Amino acid sequence: MTVTAAKKSRRLPDLSRALVVDEVGVNERVARFQSRSIKKSSKVEALKLILSMIDLTTLEGQDTPGKVQQLCQKAIHLHNSMPGLPHVAAICVYPTMVGVAKEALVGHDINIASVATAFPSGMSALKVKLDDTRMAVKAGATEIDMVISRGNFLGGDYRYVFDEIVAVKEACGDAHLKVILETGELGTLDRVRKASMLAMSAGADFIKTSTGKIQPAATMQVTLTMLQAIRDHYRDTGRMVGMKPAGGISTSKLAIHYLVMLHETLGNAWMTPMWFRFGASSLANDVLMQLLKQSTGLYQSPDDFSKD
């Protein structure tokens, strides 16, 4: 499909239709996922899958080329003393660091995700956001993590938010677009659901919970609401959309709960890095530690794993 054809097929969804989400019910469902007991080979399989789904992230003002290079090395060599490990799905950096990452990842099948559109607040003009996006893509980003204009969304100007996503999607060209809802600023699960429908209708390839700069970041409640929106979008249109919870998922146990939730909400087709990502920085080491524990029966020191 050409960009124009795709653009034409995008319609603002009917947001007047009640898409209510009951928070008490969501909490109960989440508690059920958390009570699943994942043991033995299903645990090992889950841990490896989690590693392969990580967007290894550094998004700080103090980031240096050196730090990004280190992160890229980590992305390729998660823990060389343990053979048979997958590599992570992507590394996620600011636009100015995309070039560094591209060079460091030459010859490796690891995506380069760049945040863009005046990340993290999105408080800028559309033109600036589009330039930001184009710059990152030009430097070699294969995935763009944009933020929605929360002010406009909360103010009820859905058309503005929708058009903005459509425009950014166009600026992305071949790069995949992840749309960050910044659910910590949306306040209710009803709005999370509404923003998810909006982003998917506007052409998002992925929807993502958070920037990591606002608390609360990803929660299972928010992620479940978004997964259910993805399922409904798929049922309505046949188009699969990916999901990326980001921020606050730093332990294997929690990440496994997310996998259980994904497994029981969207099923097997989504259980791949193509359709599900964890935006995280410290999760990888905890997963490695748990994997080693599964094979040796012993927990290693945290210092046995590289910190980048």
Place this chain on the structure above:
Amino acid sequence: MATSENKLAFGGGWGYDPAPESTDHIDIKSRYGLFINGDFVKPEKGKYFDTINPATEDKLSRVAEASAVDVDKAVKAARAAYRGPWGRMKPAERSKYIYRIARIMQERAREFSIIESLDGGKPIRESRDIDIPLSAAHFFYYAGWADKLEYAFPGRTAKSLGVAGQIIPWNFPLLMASWKIAPALACGNTVVLKPAETTSLTAMKLAEVIADAGLPPGVVNIVTGAGAAGAAIVDHPGVDKVAFTGSTNIGRMIQKSLAGTNKRYTLELGGKAANIIFADAAIDQAVEGIVNGIFFNQGHVCCAGSRLFVQESVADEVIAKLKDRMETLIVGDPLDKNTDIGAINSTMQLNKIQSYLKIGQAEGGDMHQSSCRVPKKGYWCRPTIFTGVSQSSRVVQEEIFGPVLAIQTFRKYDEALTKANNTPYGLSGGIWTDKGSKIFNMTQKIRAGVVWANTFNKFDPTSPFGGYKESGVGREGGLHGLDAYVKLGAK
């Protein structure tokens, strides 16, 4: 509008390895006697019957079969305890014993959960998270009332009744025992309780707890056996009050035999609850509520939401989502922590459920079951829904007591209400809508003892439970539950 073309796939791929609870530390004796007057005694006629694990069909133990002679001994022991230490005890002292039972039950919660799942077939997740904690909570709650009865019934005196004969079903064995015993003791009565014949083990464990708690002999007596033992309790002239939970048929028989006697009675009988989903409901959570309503405890729940009414405009979406959700329900080993639906309690019950599946299809209903595999041995029924059924269908009218849901649609509010009330039962109901006014309006008009809004199958010791019409007489739980165990008089 959801379509069924873009299907989700839940089978294959990543799955959960077995995660069974260990039974190593569980002590089940090869034989259990009757608990009469503080001791475990042999039945007079020396008869025992097997109790089996419905998930494996393996024998777990042998349980005494009480005869009328044993029941007579139990009632006499209860009477003596009532006239003796228990009747004379200060209420605050009484409550200490009840608190003690609750605490010991909490300490032994794991053991109780495992035995409940072994003997009854319910998933360990439910016995661990619901049955056992709620049982202890009932004892805690009623222990608090023991010395406050004058505040429960202001301006009146509340006196105990005497000996309570209690007969309980197999769906929530320990929980039903707790519902019955805790308020009876709190009000100063003594008890003769008969558990259901397929699920006697946790009752015998409860007898151990009662002995450990140091209750005076005879305050609680537990006699195991089948219908004859139950009838002996009901007919015994020394019994002052009969409390029964079970089928409407047996309830009718009990009511007949109690007619013309001075005995008080409460009956908690069958149900066929309407679960009503309006188009403005939170659909995903409503689907979850449907699942909890009908598949909780294999559908062996008198207040199960076994009749679903969905507003027409969302019916396709709800049913499609329900079918997806059913695919993720894990049916199998009750002791596995990941099991959602365990074993059907007995071969008799399984036959009954299967006969209804045939009836439903013969009546023209469209049957859908989840595609899960079930173990070869043991008694199993896949989660099942019927669409295309009507008010005149037997699967809509009659209580199946299994994981079988009958789905109908409605267009208008009044239609939902009329259909919901068009049943001989009236135990519970559910309403799903985002609109508060609709909730209040509906709950006033649904003739059922419990109506849940935007949730289902929630229980709490402070909340009364009981039925309209053929669902029973009297209330259990909460303040209302005390009323069933006291004689009120003028101050």
